[in-house]
Amino acid sequence: xxxxxxxxxxxxxxxxxxxxxxxxxxxxxxxxxxxxxxxxxxxxxxxxxxxxxxxxxxxxxxxxxxxxxxxxxxxxxxxxxxxxxxxxxxxxxxxxxxxxxxxxxxxxxxxxxxxxxxxxxxxxxxxxxxxxxxxxxxxxxxxxxxxxxxxxxxxxxxxxxxxxxxxxxxxxxxxxxxxxxxxxxxxxxxxxxxxxxxxxxxxxxxxxxxxxxxxxxxxxxxxxxxxxxxxxxxxxxxxxxxxxxxxxxxxxxxxxxxxxxxxxxxxxxxxxxxxxxxxxxxxxxxxxxxxxxxxxxxxxxxxxxxxxxxxxxxxx
Amino acid sequence: xxxxxxxxxxxxxxxxxxxxxxxxxxxxxxxxxxxxxxxxxxxxxxxxxxxxxxxxxxxxxxxxxxxxxxxxxxxxxxxxxxxxxxxxxxxxxxxxxxxxxxxxxxxxxxxxxxxxxxxxxxxxxxxxxxxxxxxxxxxxxxxxxxxxxxxxxxxxxxxxxxxxxxxxxxxxxxxxxxxxxxxxxxxxxxxxxxxxxxxxxxxxxxxxxxxxxxxxxxxxxxxxxxxxxxxxxxxxxxxxxxxxxxxxxxxxxxxxxxxxxxxxxxxxxxxxxxxxxxxxxxxxxxxxxxxxxxxxxxxxxxxxxxxxxxxxxxxx
Numbered sequence: 062x063x064x065x066x067x068x069x070x071x072x073x074x075x076x077x078x079x080x081x082x083x084x085x086x087x088x089x090x091x092x093x094x095x096x097x098x099x100x101x102x103x104x105x106x107x108x109x110x111x112x113x114x115x116x117x118x119x120x121x122x123x124x125x126x127x128x129x130x131x132x133x134x135x136x137x138x139x140x141x142x143x144x145x146x147x148x149x150x151x152x153x154x155x156x157x158x159x160x161x162x163x164x165x166x167x168x169x170x171x172x173x174x175x176x177x178x179x180x181x182x183x184x185x186x187x188x189x190x191x192x193x194x195x196x197x198x199x200x201x202x203x204x205x206x207x208x209x210x211x212x213x214x215x216x217x218x219x220x221x222x223x224x225x226x227x228x229x230x231x232x233x234x235x236x237x238x239x240x241x242x243x244x245x246x247x248x249x250x251x252x253x254x255x256x257x258x259x260x261x262x263x264x265x266x267x268x269x270x271x272x273x274x275x276x277x278x279x280x281x282x283x284x285x286x287x288x289x290x291x292x293x294x295x296x297x298x299x300x301x302x303x304x305x306x307x308x309x310x311x312x313x314x315x316x317x318x319x320x321x322x323x324x325x326x327x328x329x330x331x332x333x334x335x336x337x338x339x340x341x342x343x344x345x346x347x348x349x350x351x352x353x354x355x356x357x358x359x360x361x362x363x364x365x366x367x368x369x370x371x372x373x374x375x376x377x
Numbered sequence: 378x379x380x381x382x383x384x385x386x387x388x389x390x391x392x393x394x395x396x397x398x399x400x401x402x403x404x405x406x407x408x409x410x411x412x413x414x415x416x417x418x419x420x421x422x423x424x425x426x427x428x429x430x431x432x433x434x435x436x437x438x439x440x441x442x443x444x445x446x447x448x449x450x451x452x453x454x455x456x457x458x459x460x461x462x463x464x465x466x467x468x469x470x471x472x473x474x475x476x477x478x479x480x481x482x483x484x485x486x487x488x489x490x491x492x493x494x495x496x497x498x499x500x501x502x503x504x505x506x507x508x509x510x511x512x513x514x515x516x517x518x519x520x521x522x523x524x525x526x527x528x529x530x531x532x533x534x535x536x537x538x539x540x541x542x543x544x545x546x547x548x549x550x551x552x553x554x555x556x557x558x559x560x561x562x563x564x565x566x567x568x569x570x571x572x573x574x575x576x577x578x579x580x581x582x583x584x585x586x587x588x589x590x591x592x593x594x595x596x597x598x599x600x601x602x603x604x605x606x607x608x609x610x611x612x613x614x615x616x617x618x619x620x621x622x623x624x625x626x627x628x629x630x631x632x633x634x635x636x637x638x639x640x641x642x643x644x645x646x647x648x649x650x651x652x653x654x655x656x657x658x659x660x661x662x663x664x665x666x667x668x669x670x671x672x673x674x675x676x677x678x679x680x681x682x683x684x685x686x687x688x689x690x691x692x693x
Contacts, residue, residue, distance in 0.1 A: 205591070245588055246596040247596065250595030253569055255635070257628060258657055259654055262654065263627070273661050274519075276562050276664075284661050287655070291648050292648065299642055306636070306640060312572060312576045316569070319571070320625055323625075328450075328611050331614055332611045335605075335611060338575055338603040339607070342601065342604035343604075345597060348589050
């Protein structure tokens with residue numbers, strides 16, 4: 062599909078992409094460009110790329126496709142660094158969770174003779190680093206592309222074909238619209254999860270121990286989300302400030318409404334609110350984004366692991 | 378273990394207990410006492426009990442163990458209704474997610490000649506109703522008992538042995554302490570999940586459609602939690618008001634701190650907060666309450682289902 066692909070940043074997403082590229086034979090030569098020598102060693106050990114360099118400008122030379130998969134906050138600097146090394150007609154894309162700020166940075170820093178097609182694969186796990194990547198990460202997931210209106214359509218088609226070869230489905234969107242939709246589906250949930258787990262961390266020692274011991278389904282799900290990469294998420298919130306603050310404002314108003322209902326003992330309000338939310342779950346299950354698992358099977362998200370007598374006792 | 382057990386309320390928990398009792402031969406005769414005739418029919422169809430009645434007072438006659446597994450808000454009335462029917466020395470327990478108010482209600486409404494041992498199995502799924510129960514629901518889960526200081530120790534031992542036979546581990550606790558710990562691990566996460574899914578429900582139609590379509594990992598987990606039984610959760614919040622409002626206050630303060638950091642662009646504060654929360658996840662994994670799944674296997678909580686081209690398209 063491509064002669065030469067360079068991936069900049071070999072974290073969970075970059076290394077998963079490398080594995081998917083190799084598995085599906087999407088290029089002749091795959092280059093890993095990552096400033097960390099440690100990451101370079103991991104890439105060599107696992108044979109994730111054909112060439113490895115810590116010099117980003119050197120790494121993008123002669124590449125047809127350059128994929129920036131660093132944290133969002135580093136992307137402008139990366140673009141600056143590679144600008145002079147890019148060949149004529151090269152396609153540059155990224156995998157950032159924020160699109161408006163990133164699209165702007167790439168557009169401003171990269172030369173006119175390259176094609177910029179910002180992208181965001183909606184895939185990931187709470188485990189970061191190249192050793193945690195896997196080729197199937199993007200299979201049956203959405204990838205949103207946010208090209209500008211004047212972006213060469215053939216470049217968009219090539220990036221689309223690339224992601225489809227990795228198993229993803231493509232959706233084209235305005236960057237601003239992307240940031241609002243992801244603000245509510247991804248950024249706000251992460252912020253809330255970080256908050257609630259942080260609140261638990263601040264508890265008095267004896268209560269905190271029991272919070273860990275008796276972490277019921279709800280809290281356990283939140284801790285998984287709140288174990289996500291801190292650098293990546295810091296950058297998301299710094300770069301999607303407006304959309305996040307807007308949805309946070311709506312969330313806070315709704316939470317205040319429930320708080321008031323609890324304080325006043327307004328059972329009717331609580332019941333109505335809790336009933337309405339069931340419908341949206343149903344819609345998500347119907348859209349194929351979540352599975353309804355029948356009770357005889359393992360429950361999705363149900364307590365996954367036994368609490369071994371010994372480990373549990375050691376918390377006491 | 379017992380001659381005769383009566384379960385009052387055959388929802389997810391009650392019907393799962395019935396299945397566990399049958400599977401482990403924990404009594405000679407199992408009685409289902411549920412005011413709903415419809416539930417009675419389901420119980421008969423699935424042969425979940427030996428006797429079925431809609432008359433609660435009648436249903437508890439001659440039983441050695443009575444398990445109240447209705448929503449928390451109905452427990453005082455249930456206790457009033459069965460008080461005259463209970464035999465001398467009968468043990469009455471419950472499965473409510475709130476303990477202070479329930480223990481008080483049972484103590485006030487039940488006669489002195491019965492033993493009250495309030496309990497709370499930390500187990501459940503988002504699916505309610507008798508058809509969704511299964512015998513293994515309590516296996517390797519905690520069950521917290523909150524007996525009073527003057528409760529007959531032999532009654533506590535019998536209830537302990539009962540839950541252990543269902544596969545659970547027992548912890549004894551003060552009801553007030555239980556309500557604070559569960560307030561943070563379970564009640565607050567549910568309140569937050571209900572709120573955030575409610576916020577999404579209120580969005581403009583076009584955005585809501587895309588929220589459903591692109592529901593990323595974070596939001597999807599929240600919708601699962603927010604699909605839980607509305608009656609049960611209304612009663613939890615009405616009956617654990619003080620503890621919930623206290624932890625909610627702490628949560629709101631922490632959220633305001635993060636909101637301020639986002640507004641000011643304080644990346645250091647965000648990074649520090651997000652790093653600290655990773656440690657508590659580690660502690661929970663170590664305590665055996667969650668599994669770290671290695672990347673080559675299916676990720677815990679990772680996107681579980683493909684988005685089939687057709688179903689996804691129908692959302693557009």
